[in-house]
Amino acid sequence: MNGIKRALPVVLPMILFALVVKGLYGAFFEAPTEIQMGDVQRIFYFHAPAGIVAFLAFGVTGVASFLYLWRKSLIFDVVAYASAEVGLIFCTIVLVTGPLWARPVWGTWWTWEARLTTTLALWLIYASYILVRRYTDNRDQQARFAAVLGIVGALDVPIVYRSITWWRGLHPVVLKASGGGGLDPEMRSVFLFCIIVYLTLYACLMAVRIPIGCAEDEIAGLREILARRRRA
Amino acid sequence: MDLLRKACVIWLKDLRLEWRTLDSISGMFFFSLLVLVIFNFTFDFTVVDFKDLGPGVLWVTFTFAGILALSHSFVIEKEGDCMQGLLLSPVDPGAIYLGKMLSNLTLILGVEIILVPLTSVLFNYPIWGKLPALAAVLGVSTLGFAGVGTLLGAMTARTRRGEVLLPLLLFSICIPIIIAAVQTTKVVMQGRPLGDAREWFIIGAAFDAIFVTAAYLTFEYVIEE
Numbered sequence: 489m490n491g492i493k494r495a496l497p498v499v500l501p502m503i504l505f506a507l508v509v510k511g512l513y514g515a516f517f518e519a520p521t522e523i524q525m526g527d528v529q530r531i532f533y534f535h536a537p538a539g540i541v542a543f544l545a546f547g548v549t550g551v552a553s554f555l556y557l558w559r560k561s562l563i564f565d566v567v568a569y570a571s572a573e574v575g576l577i578f579c580t581i582v583l584v585t586g587p588l589w590a591r592p593v594w595g596t597w598w599t600w601e602a603r604l605t606t607t608l609a610l611w612l613i614y615a616s617y618i619l620v621r622r623y624t625d626n627r628d629q630q631a632r633f634a635a636v637l638g639i640v641g642a643l644d645v646p647i648v649y650r651s652i653t654w655w656r657g658l659h660p661v662v663l664k665a666s667g668g669g670g671l672d673p674e675m676r677s678v679f680l681f682c683i684i685v686y687l688t689l690y691a692c693l694m695a696v697r698i699p700i701g702c703a704e705d706e707i708a709g710l711r712e713i714l715a716r717r718r719r720a
Numbered sequence: 721m722d723l724l725r726k727a728c729v730i731w732l733k734d735l736r737l738e739w740r741t742l743d744s745i746s747g748m749f750f751f752s753l754l755v756l757v758i759f760n761f762t763f764d765f766t767v768v769d770f771k772d773l774g775p776g777v778l779w780v781t782f783t784f785a786g787i788l789a790l791s792h793s794f795v796i797e798k799e800g801d802c803m804q805g806l807l808l809s810p811v812d813p814g815a816i817y818l819g820k821m822l823s824n825l826t827l828i829l830g831v832e833i834i835l836v837p838l839t840s841v842l843f844n845y846p847i848w849g850k851l852p853a854l855a856a857v858l859g860v861s862t863l864g865f866a867g868v869g870t871l872l873g874a875m876t877a878r879t880r881r882g883e884v885l886l887p888l889l890l891f892s893i894c895i896p897i898i899i900a901a902v903q904t905t906k907v908v909m910q911g912r913p914l915g916d917a918r919e920w921f922i923i924g925a926a927f928d929a930i931f932v933t934a935a936y937l938t939f940e941y942v943i944e945e
Binding site: 557609612613615616619620623624625629632633635636637639640641643644647648650651652654655 | 868871875876878879880881882885888889891892893895896899900903919920923926927930931934935938941942944
């Protein structure tokens with residue numbers, strides 16, 4: 489078990505490197521150029537997988553938060569925090585690459601369309617989740633507050649999406665988000681491969697971030713013991 | 721039944737405390753009045769119809785005022801270690817949550833009851849015939865807002881920079897209920913039948929049910945020492 493723990497942060501990045509090279513080659517050379525949008529469509533291979541992984545990461549935070557409240561084991565809290573942090577990075581990638589694509593294709597950087605607005609709302613929820621952790625000093629309290637927020641945040645996602653879809657639904661739809669249904673088979677295979685690359689990246693970041701979280705807790709514990717000895 | 725009775729005791733305690741000083745409600749009232757005045761300068765209501773922008777103006781004002789009530793609600797419990805006393809009393813954390821939520825709800829609804837007629841006067845918009853429908857709309861939306869707000873208020877009162885964290889958390893989580901509130905209020909103010917806002921009522925009611933239950937269940941983890 490310990491061997492796997494030590495090997496994972498070394499082996500995973502190596503696998504990731506190979507996957508990234510193959511993924512980049514696929515996105516830029518293998519995938520055919522889209523007829524109407526041209527090369528700018530290639531951003532899709534970075535944007536959509538990042539979005540899928542961001543949602544997955546926030547889901548992991550929700551589940552780990554629930555497990556923490558149930559089992560009261562700090563490891564679940566460390567996992568929830570790591571996943572929220574990594575998810576926020578992917579969510580940021582989505583929010584940055586989206587407008588880059590939208591500007592030439594839709595003619596506007598941003599539109600308050602359902603999916604965009606939901607992603608932004610998610611980003612805000614998990615950014616405040618991380619802030620709450622920063623501003624709480626007591627470790628147990630930090631874990632409990634974060635777990636409650638992780639659950640509340642996860643419950644909020646479907647309602648946010650539903651409400652924003654209805655909110656936009658009352659107005660004429662000017663721009664439609666691109667659907668994944670009509671993908672060319674070659675594009676599809678590159679796209680699926682890119683999802684695997686991003687999932688590996690997520691796993692990689694988690695494999696690095698979780699031990700850091702555990703080490704932080706260990707150091708905090710040792711500091712406490714030291715402080716107690718000094719007082720005695 | 722016992723739970724409700726205990727929640728009512730806490731609710732009445734908070735109301736009595738508020739009645740003696742009127743700290744929360746007076747602050748909320750003057751603050752929201754000021755927000756309304758500023759809105760009057762930012763939008764030219766001789767050009768824009770109040771029916772279109774009014775719901776947004778009202779809800780921004782209500783949410784700002786609500787933040788004041790919610791942050792105050794648990795700060796007063798810090799004085800003289802009152803929270804410790806509440807936790808030591810033979811009361812379920814759920815009852816503390818319900819009592820606190822009811823008192824926050826009462827305060828926010830109280831300010832809304834003062835502000836709605838005042839808005840009608842200040843912005844010259846006849847509202848009297850729409851009051852029953854408006855009351856239903858305000859009730860549903862404020863319940864969800866106060867329900868989540870009480871949980872988050874208890875949480876942020878125990879962090880550093882709680883006054884910054886509360887609005888950040890509350891506004892991001894309350895996005896659905898605020899959209900629903902503005903849409904239902906708009907339907908009422910434009911004089912359309914309430915049936916037009918059916919799906920928004922569903923969103924509002926679902927939000928209320930889900931988050932009041934979730935907050936009730938998780939409250940103990942937030943106030944635990």
